[in-house]
Amino acid sequence: MDSDTQEQAPLLEARGLQTHFFTRVGVVKAVNDVNFQVMPGETLGLVGESGSGKTITVMSILGLLPRGAERLKGEILFEGEDLAKKTEKEMQDVRGKRIGLILQNSMAAMDPVFTIGTQIGESLVVHKKMSWKESLQNAVDLLRKVRIGAPELRIKNFPHELSGGMRQRAASAAAIGPQPALLIADEPTTALDVTTQRQYLELLKELQAQTGVAIIFITHDMSIVGSLCDRIAVFYGGLVVETGPKDELFKNPTHPYTKALLGAIPVLGDKVDRLQSVEGEPPNPGQLPPGCPFAPRCSAAMDKCHTGDPPPQYQVSDVHGVRCWLMEEENA
Ligand SMILES: Nc1ncnc2c1ncn2[C@@H]1O[C@H](COP(=O)(O)OP(=O)(O)O)[C@@H](O)[C@H]1O
Ligand SMILES: [Mg+2]
Known part of the structure; x- marks a missing residue:
């Protein structure tokens, strides 16, 4: 992305998003204070270990929360409106039409009987508002666009008759059909083999170049972030602990967690899960420690990191924010 994108208004901005689960055994603080922006036409990567709140964040945005979850705080500014203020009926129009969703398991996402x-x-x-006849002609064009051969025949197939990679491409065709401004892809390549994964990522880039759709791409794979994303939001314990343009974050990672994540970026397709190379266990959102959620694993942690609220966001630059008390020391 070139630098004039900084002057543009964001397509989507999450401000102070908080979503908790109220369960029989207590409150699970899945999303605590999430802030990020997506510019029109760019790709934002949400990255972080399993359980850090990535999925619940996007489900909060879409109004698709599981039972027991409640969005408590936050603004979700999208195309000039706050999605947090919309009714379920209004959200039905946003979902699918303005924001498309692609999930990890397209088999589960697709209906087996259609x-x-x-x-x-x-x-x-x-x-x-197309007629069925029109929509089927469009479906053929869309399948061609996602590089599925013999699309006139493929539209008659059922999901189980397609390979995993093909199904993921078909699911993507369905998501881009209504020409949304934003696509949310939640770990869409996790179930695919390395070659299929690479082809799928290439396809996403191509679709983006053709349509100008912005993408939120959720992954725990830093190599994917490196090849695909313009901007990054690093999740930890329900917080975005660092966010900014990818190039800036890769050059100057500032949060100790981001530094650990970037310690070894595998080449694309390397199946080793490098996020597990950060020593220690991720926090349990049902029992978050006081202070910074990363403090128990952080070699740079100071006394104040273990008490009170999580650190506020400090700006490394206009577009690069980090939530770490070390920044206060630095600015003092
Ligand atoms: N249905 C649920 N009931 C209770 N807690 C949940 C439920 N779904 C998710 N959580 C909690 O929310 C946290 C964040 O989940 P999630 O957003 O799915 O993580 P990620 O996508 O980053 O792996 C999890 O660690 C889990 O403890
Ligand atoms: Mg998830």
């Missing part, structure tokens, strides 16, 4: 054509067509009928 053909691929019907599933891609349905969202066009609903959101674009």
Whole structure:
């Protein structure tokens, strides 16, 4: 992304997002204070260990929270409106039409009893008010766009008749059909083999170049972030602990957790899960420690890191923020 994007208004901005689960055994603080921006047409990577709050953050944005979860605070500014203030009925119009969703397991996301054509067509009928005939013609074009051969035949297939990679591409065709401004992809390549994964990421980039869609890409794989993303939000214990343009973060990682994550960036496709190379265990959001959630694993932790609220966000630059008390020391 070039530097004039900084002057643009964000397509999506999450401010102070907080979502907790109220369970029989207590409160699970899944999302505590999440702040990030996505510019039109760019790719934001949400990265962080399993359980850090990435999925619940995007589900909070989409209004698709599981039972027991409640969005307590925050603004979700999207295309000039606050999604947090919208009714469920209004959100039904945003989902699918303005924001597309691609999940890790497209088999589970697709309905096994309907053909691929019907599933891609349905969202066009609903959101674009097309006739069924029109929508099926469009489904063929969309399948061609995601590089599925013989699309006229493929629209008649059921999800189980497609390979995993093809199904993920079909699910992506369904998501981009209504021409959303934003695609949210939650670990879409985790279930794919290395070659299929690489092809899928290339396809996403191509679709973005053709349509100008912005993407929120959730992953725990730093090599994917490196090749795909313009901007990054690093999640830890329900907080965005560092965020900014990828190049800046990679050059000047400032939070001790980000530094640990970037300690060894594997080449794309390396199946070793490098996030596990950060020593220690991620926090349990049902029992977060006081202070900074990363403090118990942080070799640079000071006394104040173990008490009170998590550190506020300090600016490394206009566009690069970090939540770490070390920044206060530095600025003092
Ligand atoms: N249905 C649920 N009930 C209770 N807690 C949940 C539920 N789903 C997720 N959580 C909690 O929320 C935290 C964040 O989950 P999630 O956003 O799915 O993490 P990530 O996507 O980063 O792996 C998890 O650590 C878990 O403790
Ligand atoms: Mg997740």
